[in-house]
Amino acid sequence: MNIIDGKQIAQNLRASIKLKVDTLDRKPGLAVILVGNDPASAAYVRNKDNACKEVGFYSEKINKPVNTTQAELLSEIERLNNSDKIDGILVQLPLPKHLDTNSVIEAISPKKDVDGFHSENIGKLMQNKPFLRPCTPKGVMTMLEATGVDLVGKNCVVVGASNIVGRPMACELLNAQATVTICNSKTKNLSTKLKQADIVVVAVGIAKMIQGDWIKPGAIVIDVGINRLDNGRLVGDVDFEFVKRVVGWITPVPGGVGPMTIATLLENTLTAYEAKI
Numbered sequence: 001m002n003i004i005d006g007k008q009i010a011q012n013l014r015a016s017i018k019l020k021v022d023t024l025d026r027k028p029g030l031a032v033i034l035v036g037n038d039p040a041s042a043a044y045v046r047n048k049d050n051a052c053k054e055v056g057f058y059s060e061k062i063n064k065p066v067n068t069t070q071a072e073l074l075s076e077i078e079r080l081n082n083s084d085k086i087d088g089i090l091v092q093l094p095l096p097k098h099l100d101t102n103s104v105i106e107a108i109s110p111k112k113d114v115d116g117f118h119s120e121n122i123g124k125l126m127q128n129k130p131f132l133r134p135c136t137p138k139g140v141m142t143m144l145e146a147t148g149v150d151l152v153g154k155n156c157v158v159v160g161a162s163n164i165v166g167r168p169m170a171c172e173l174l175n176a177q178a179t180v181t182i183c184n185s186k187t188k189n190l191s192t193k194l195k196q197a198d199i200v201v202v203a204v205g206i207a208k209m210i211q212g213d214w215i216k217p218g219a220i221v222i223d224v225g226i227n228r229l230d231n232g233r234l235v236g237d238v239d240f241e242f243v244k245r246v247v248g249w250i251t252p253v254p255g256g257v258g259p260m261t262i263a264t265l266l267e268n269t270l271t272a273y274e275a276k277i
């Protein structure tokens with residue numbers, strides 16, 4: 001069994017971004033907007049802001065009150081769309097219920113959409129002509145590359161079909177010429193499907209859902225889940241202690257996909273910067 005060390009791969013990626021940034025006159029700029037004060041979202045935004053500073057980016061952390069109106073949020077996005085200092089704009093999700101998430105995403109200039117959630121960027125990914133690619137799935141592709149395993153023709157099962165992870169993940173694997181099955185909460189005989197998979201990516205948000213005897217010996221298992229148990233411990237969607245005994249490669253939680261998502265956000269900001277000049 002081999003661990004895919006997301007923390008280390010992310011650190012290497014950040015170091016190579018920093019080297020590049022050190023050569024630039026104008027620094028790449030990222031704006032991160034948080035609406036409200038959800039503690040988990042606030043922590044993610046803080047981590048993103050710190051990561052920017054570490055690689056030498058210009059960063060704006062914008063905290064809006066929970067009662068911010070749609071018009072106020074759209075006007076902030078418009079200001080950032082027009083700012084010469086800003087190459088990437090990220091609105092932390094989920095938004096408070098009174099706001100329309102989809103129209104907020106569509107208001108971000110596709111050229112600055114470093115989350116890769118705008119319909120134009122999702123469309124380009126679907127056509128295998130990607131520009132800005134959603135961070136978590138792109139980070140998973142970087143981790144898969146690090147294993148050195150050839151993805152062409154491999155059987156992949158993606159568990160979870162969200163816009164943020166599952167759907168773009170399936171698309172990334174398809175673009176890499178793998179054979180892809182996308183499962184959701186209504187899928188029948190999930191364990192039978194998983195048993196045939198060379199590569200499994202799980203993003204469902206249910207602690208320890210994936211069991212050791214569901215996995216094909218030697219498979220690669222990527223765990224996108226981050227769940228907090230009652231005792232405060234963080235665990236993934238995979239029952240790590242048992243699954244690790246059968247896999248070829250596995251990502252830990254924490255220290256797996258999480259650090260890769262943030263490093264990939266920086267990578268996307270650099271891509272947006274380079275496309276602009």
Ligand code: GUN
Binds near residue numbers: 090091092164
């Ligand atoms: N909330 C959970 N994941 C993400 C993400 O990748 N981007 C944004 N903007 N919000 C999120």
